[in-house]
Amino acid sequence: MIMHPAIKLRHIRAFLDIAANGTLSAVARAQGITQPALSRTLAELEDLLGATLFLREKRRLVLTDNGVLFRRHAAAALQMLEAGAEALHPSGHGGRLRVGVLPTAATRLFPRVALRFRHAAPRVTLSVETGPHSHLVRLLRDGGIDLMIGRMPAASDMAGLRFEHLYEDRIALVSAAHHPMRGQPVAQVLARCPLILPPADALIRRAVDEYLLARNLASVQPAFETAALAVGRGILAGSDALWFISGGVVEDELDRGDLVQWETGAGFLSGAVGMTRRQAAPGQPSLELLARLTHETVLDGHII
CATH class of the missing domain: 3.40.190.290 (D-Maltodextrin-Binding Protein; domain 2)
Incomplete structure (x- = not known):
């Protein structure tokens, strides 16, 4: 089946934002549109795909199996588009980088890395997701984040992922x-x-x-x-x-x-504390920059 030509980038971005947040109201506020307009965008996407992407559980929207599958591919496709846009202007490092930060790295390590990154790539927005390990690993696998910083995942969670050690x-x-x-x-x-x-x-x-x-x-x-x-x-x-x-x-x-x-x-x-990312993730200049600055921050002795 070929993707319906009426599916636009706004549909994909809206879907990914809703999947990451779980609510229409917060995403609508962040995008500067009304909740009914966002709801119509989601309904259009589901109609064009011929699949239900979310189920409503109390006040949250939860991905269906089809939604999880589509999110994985949609996130990877959007990431490749952003990487392509960056490649046209490599010195500018524009776009957005999505990072998951576990508690052990959230207080001291990551704020220092984030400030260095802001200085080196002022046109990139760092979108930071926090939460428990299981939540961030799931986001990483589904393409909701590009990198996770924190303790090394358990061996049972490492399939398809790679870990770069930073410190103990x-x-x-x-x-x-x-x-x-x-x-x-x-x-x-x-x-x-x-x-x-x-x-x-x-x-x-x-x-x-x-x-x-x-x-x-x-x-x-x-x-x-x-x-x-x-x-x-x-x-x-x-x-x-x-x-x-x-x-x-x-x-x-x-x-x-x-x-x-x-x-x-x-x-x-x-x-062990380090950086975890998908093994098959496409190269992304801003991601490699963040990884390098993270290593440098640790080596400078500001963390341990």
């Missing part, structure tokens, strides 16, 4: 600086104080669970589960809780003295 990031155990049990054995403190653990699906959760199991603390029920800096920092500030979290998330808070790190005595509480 420790899992830190932190608390507020004024914690009343500072100086006491960490095992006793963990048994008596509320714990904040990474979410169950976080890459670092297994290592934390193994650490607690080795110290006969596996039965301790966590009070909270989060990898969000704002949430964890707020809970620590108002309690005597302790938080297991990637060191990169709280590096600035530790440097300022707002949080303190507890010695765990476990060298295995660390993991």
Whole structure:
């Protein structure tokens, strides 16, 4: 089947934006059009394709199987068009680059890289997606993002992807600086104080669970589960809780003295941080520039 000639680039961009956001209202605001107009654009695309691309679940639009399939190809096609436009003006580095950033890289590494990138390629818009590992890996596979920066995915998630190592990031155990049990054995403190653990699906959760199991603390029920800096920092500030979290998330808070790190005595509480991208992705000058600047930022010693 040949693609219907009435399908325009505006249909493709609208579809990809809705797929990434999940709501019509936010995309309509971002595009400067009304929600009914955006809804008509989506309906036109589905009619022209002869397929339903989204299902409505409560207030969100969720991709159907056909939508997932079309998104993968549409994103790749749009990326190749943008790469072609860039190739005509290689010194300008225009366009948009979509990057997924995991919590461990979001606080210190990526902001520094983003500022360097802005200086080197001021005509490129960095569109940044955050969220849990599973969400970003799915976006990467479907073409919703061009690159993911953060901890190395599990081996089961690496099919069709490639990982470039940047550095090792420790899992830190932190608390507020004024914690009343500072100086006491960490095992006793963990048994008596509320714990904040990474979410169950976080890459670092297994290592934390193994650490607690080795110290006969596996039965301790966590009070909270989060990898969000704002949430964890707020809970620590108002309690005597302790938080297991990637060191990169709280590096600035530790440097300022707002949080303190507890010695765990476990060298295995660390993991690789790097850049993950699709193996078959076409070359993109702005993407290669971002990758180079990321490596340079790490080598300059501003991260570790």
